[in-house]
Amino acid sequence: MVKDLLKNSAVKKIIEKSQVKSPWLVHYDCGSCNGCDIETLACLTPLYDVERFGVINIGNPKHADVLIVTGSVNSRNKKVLKQIYDQMPAPKIVIAVGSCGLTGGIFRDAYNVVGGVDKIIPVDVYVPGCPARPEAIIDGVVEGLNKLKEIQQAAALAS
Amino acid sequence: MMTILYAILGVTLAPFAGILIAGTDRILTAKFQSRTGPPLLQPLYDIAKLWAKEPMVGHRFQPLCVYIYLAAAMVSVALFFAQSDLLLIFFVQAVGAVFLVMGAFLVPSPFSQAGANRELIQILTYEPLIIIVLAGIHLYTGSFKISAVYAMDKPLLMNLPLLFIVFGYALTIKLRKSPFDISASHHAHQELVRGVFTEYSGRMLALIEIAHLYETVLILGLCSLFWTTSIMGMVVLLALTYIAEIIVDNISARMSFRWMLKSVWASGLVLSAINLIWLYSGGRI
Numbered sequence: 001m002v003k004d005l006l007k008n009s010a011v012k013k014i015i016e017k018s019q020v021k022s023p024w025l026v027h028y029d030c031g032s033c034n035g036c037d038i039e040t041l042a043c044l045t046p047l048y049d050v051e052r053f054g055v056i057n058i059g060n061p062k063h064a065d066v067l068i069v070t071g072s073v074n075s076r077n078k079k080v081l082k083q084i085y086d087q088m089p090a091p092k093i094v095i096a097v098g099s100c101g102l103t104g105g106i107f108r109d110a111y112n113v114v115g116g117v118d119k120i121i122p123v124d125v126y127v128p129g130c131p132a133r134p135e136a137i138i139d140g141v142v143e144g145l146n147k148l149k150e151i152q153q154a155a156a157l158a159s
Numbered sequence: 160m161m162t163i164l165y166a167i168l169g170v171t172l173a174p175f176a177g178i179l180i181a182g183t184d185r186i187l188t189a190k191f192q193s194r195t196g197p198p199l200l201q202p203l204y205d206i207a208k209l210w211a212k213e214p215m216v217g218h219r220f221q222p223l224c225v226y227i228y229l230a231a232a233m234v235s236v237a238l239f240f241a242q243s244d245l246l247l248i249f250f251v252q253a254v255g256a257v258f259l260v261m262g263a264f265l266v267p268s269p270f271s272q273a274g275a276n277r278e279l280i281q282i283l284t285y286e287p288l289i290i291i292v293l294a295g296i297h298l299y300t301g302s303f304k305i306s307a308v309y310a311m312d313k314p315l316l317m318n319l320p321l322l323f324i325v326f327g328y329a330l331t332i333k334l335r336k337s338p339f340d341i342s343a344s345h346h347a348h349q350e351l352v353r354g355v356f357t358e359y360s361g362r363m364l365a366l367i368e369i370a371h372l373y374e375t376v377l378i379l380g381l382c383s384l385f386w387t388t389s390i391m392g393m394v395v396l397l398a399l400t401y402i403a404e405i406i407v408d409n410i411s412a413r414m415s416f417r418w419m420l421k422s423v424w425a426s427g428l429v430l431s432a433i434n435l436i437w438l439y440s441g442g443r444i
Contacts, residue, residue, distance in 0.1 A: 018207035
């Protein structure tokens with residue numbers, strides 16, 4: 001009874017709105033040349049001011065909603081990547097940034113490289129580029145939030 | 160009867176006031192850095208989002224610690240609005256602060272442990288100063304009751320100006336603003352992955368944020384005791400104090416806990432001693 005009330009109430013609407021308006025990031029760089037890593041941090045400077053959208057670089061997977069991964073995954077850090085992903089409480093989205101994050105990029109044939117991020121964890125948004133521009137990364141986060149809305153709608157239909 | 164009504168009113172309205180204060184804080188900080196900043200209700204969005212996250216608890220006693228922290232914050236705000244005893248309010252909030260640290264100590268994560276240790280040192284730094292400020296208020300008004308402060312016909316700031324500065328130190332430490340954000344920074348990537356908050360997540364973190372809103376309101380409430388004769392004066396004093404906090408937060412770097420202990424205790428104790436001696440020698444009490 002109380003649960004039904006909560007399901008359709010204003011509280012639920014506020015929560016759904018808040019989930020889209022408050023994405024907290026954790027950023028993990030798997031390796032390669034660090035170009036995308038620097039561009040991702042550039043998004044967080046006053047020039048682009050992503051805090052307008054409620055984005056905070058929280059740096060702690062247990063508090064984060066969005067995982068931004070740059071660089072190609074290798075055999076050494078795939079466990080670390082998986083662990084960071086597992087530590088994030090749902091609902092969460094993963095954004096792979098840059099050519100290396102998407103496919104392994106120029107490093108894909110190296111003996112130690114596993115490939116793109118999606119070989120290890122499910123990726124929601126792919127942001128191409130070498131390196132990806134800050135505008136493209138911000139666009140990727142916004143696209144990820146649309147995906148979060150879809151997840152919410154699917155959950156609402158299922159219940 | 161009226162006091163209970165005030166207490167209930169205070170406890171219900173305090174989080175909303177806290178959200179507005181925190182939102183203004185973030186917007187002003189953004190303006191100082193020539194940014195636009197988040198919407199005013201951003202703290203509300205953050206809390207609502209955290210509330211709906213999947214529960215992940217590091218230790219089974221952690222939720223208990225969070226509940227006690229929140230309850231202590233709520234009770235101390237209620238006591239404040241009921242114009243109760245200052246010492247009682249102080250000890251109730253101290254219990255809450257210690258339980259937050261205990262919750263962080265429960266898990267083996269090194270970030271959480273280091274953050275909890277630093278939080279303990281922060282508590283150790285500001286608690287004696289607050290006690291001295293309260294003692295000063297008692298010397299001047301003759302009572303620890305908040306109602307006694309309201310009974311004065313001149314603002315406390317006229318006779319306890321240095322104690323107000325000392326209280327400002329405690330305020331900065333309690334709000335975890337630079338240079339004293341050593342146990343848990345608002346910007347987690349800078350220091351200890353959020354220190355004492357690292358291992359709290361989801362709904363637990365939302366409750367901690369709410370408790371922090373209550374604490375902000377309580378501390379600003381205690382600040383308001385320094386100008387009780389007119390509402391206008393009270394509002395101006397609070398606004399000036401908080402803006403000064405934000406400016407200090409923006410212009411100073413994070414310091415080590417040793418620096419905090421040395422500088423805050425040295426200047427705090429000297430300032431309070433001067434103020435109290437001045438009170439005595441002037442025959443004001």
